[in-house]
Amino acid sequence: MMVLLLNLLLLGLGSWGLYRRWHDTPVASFFWPGLFLKILCGWGLLALYQFYYGYGDILGYHAGATEMAQLFWEQPRFYFSEIRGMNLLYVPHEFQGYTRSHHFIKMISPVYILSGSNIWLASAWLSFLSFVGLFWLAKRLSVQYAGSALAAAAAFIFWPSMLLWSGSITKEALVVPAIAVLVATLLPYITGKGRSSILQWAIALFGAWILWRIKYYFALPLFAVLVGLVLAGILIKIKLSRPLVIIASVAGLLVVGLLLSQLHANLNPDRLLGVLVDNYEVMTDLSDEDMQLRFRKLEPTVWSVLYYTPKALAGGLLMPLPLVPLRLELLPLMAGAENLLILVLLIVAFYKLYRLPRHNIPLAAMGLVLYVVVLAVAMAIASPNFGSLLRYRTAYLPFAIFLLLYWLFPLKWNEDDRS
Incomplete structure (x- = not known):
């Protein structure tokens, strides 16, 4: 009971302190509903895996982090040795040999120490951390781009897949806010408006380290x-x-x-295409036929990948759609409805883009489009399973949604936002 009360107190104080700091920003009114929804959706995802599926990465990460927390209380010196080193002794068997999963388990072990290894408290803390990073980015966008508060809030805080897949005990709960704080810190230098503090730079560098360690x-x-x-x-x-x-x-x-690309063997240009195709073949063997993208004659060559790029891009942004046979399960149906909305937004946005002078497209928008396209294509090929693709696309989908709602779909929701 004391652990529960302590964690609730710390969560409450941390949330209130951040709200007080950000209460005069254009997105301030979205703070409390966004935070509560984020934690609740994280709990919903956890409940789904714990009580319905009964297995999954979330439960494996929980087991590993629980053992790390127990090690801290019983042999603290050994715990810190584990944190510094790469001994795989305290990693569940399903993650043996997966270095990035081991890194993630070590990174979330302090949360488990604080929460007393309570899976629901750990989920709440990780969802909270994810929300803070995403809210900070939404706040920065709303200040740097006048009138963008609703677009930023919709894309980064309230978009359904972001609420569900970037919280709880998942890698995305650290990776997505790491991406967000990096972009938020560098945004003033992109727009030429203001600058970031030393503390913000330190947080961004820490986020860059997390991102490279978990999902290079x-x-x-x-x-x-x-x-x-x-x-x-x-x-x-x-x-x-x-x-x-x-x-x-x-x-x-x-x-x-x-x-x-020289810092990791899998990113080397000589190996990159081969790694993508190898991952594709492994994932297709593990996935059901009706729950994956298929690139039937894919080869590790530039021309083959380019041939399938349009299909991969569409899949990375829009699949699964309710227009193709789907299982009558909650998550695929929810994803299908969301993707249908994205498809409608894309059609309207491209029509409006067609009517704009091409030279007026902001360079920042062009850069984000490039980022979205590269990751959407790469993730669709390397991870064609719809379930894993829905998680992976949290790294790029909110940027696409923001572009659709703000730059390419310019409805003037809030003309009074401060610049």
Whole structure:
């Protein structure tokens, strides 16, 4: 009981403190409903795996983090040795050999120490951390882009798949806010409005470390695009012409991408396509025929991947749809309804985009489109199973939704937002 009361007190104080800090921002009114929904959806996802499926990564992570917390209380010196090292002794058998899962279990072990290994409290804390990162990004967007408060809140706080799949005891509960704090910290340098504090930079660097450790394949395109956009922001500020800004930004993006690709064997250009196809073949063997994307003649060549890119892009953004045979299960039906809404938004947005002068498209929008396209295609190929794809796309889908609702679908919801 004392552990429960302590955790509720800390959660309450932390939430109230953040609200007081952010109460005068355009998205402040979304704080409490967003936080409560985030925690409740995290609990809903946990209940689904614990009481309906009875198995899954969430329960495996819980078992591993519980053992780590127990180790802290019984042998604290050994616990800190485990945190520093790579001994796989305290990882459930289903994760043996999976370094990134081991990293995740170590990262969430302090939450389990604090929560007394209570799975519901741990879920609440991780959902809270995810919400804080996403809310900070929504707040930054609403300040940097006038009139974007509702678009930012809808995309990053209230979008159904973000509520469900980026919280609780999942890797996405750390990865998604890590992406959010990185973008939020660099956003002032992209727009040329303001700057970030030393503390915010420290949080961003910590987020970059988390992202690289857990999901390096998200980190490479994100880091490269952010560097390109920051470079563009600097060059625009010194009034360089738009063509030169684009050339310099693309060059910077490519250089950073090539440098980062040397830091992990799977990202090396010589191996990347082979890794994508190998992952595809493994996932298709493990997935039901009606619950996955199929690229039947996919080969590890540039032309083969390019051939399937349109289908992969559509799948990474829109599948599963309720227009194809689906199991009558809650999650696929919810995902199908959400994807149908995205399809409608895309159709309307492309119609409006067709009527806009092409040279007026913001460079930041172009950069985000590139990030979304690269990850949507890569994730659809490497992880064609609809269940895993729904989780993975939380890294890029909210940016696509924000673009659809704000830049490409410019309804003036809130003209009084502060800039």
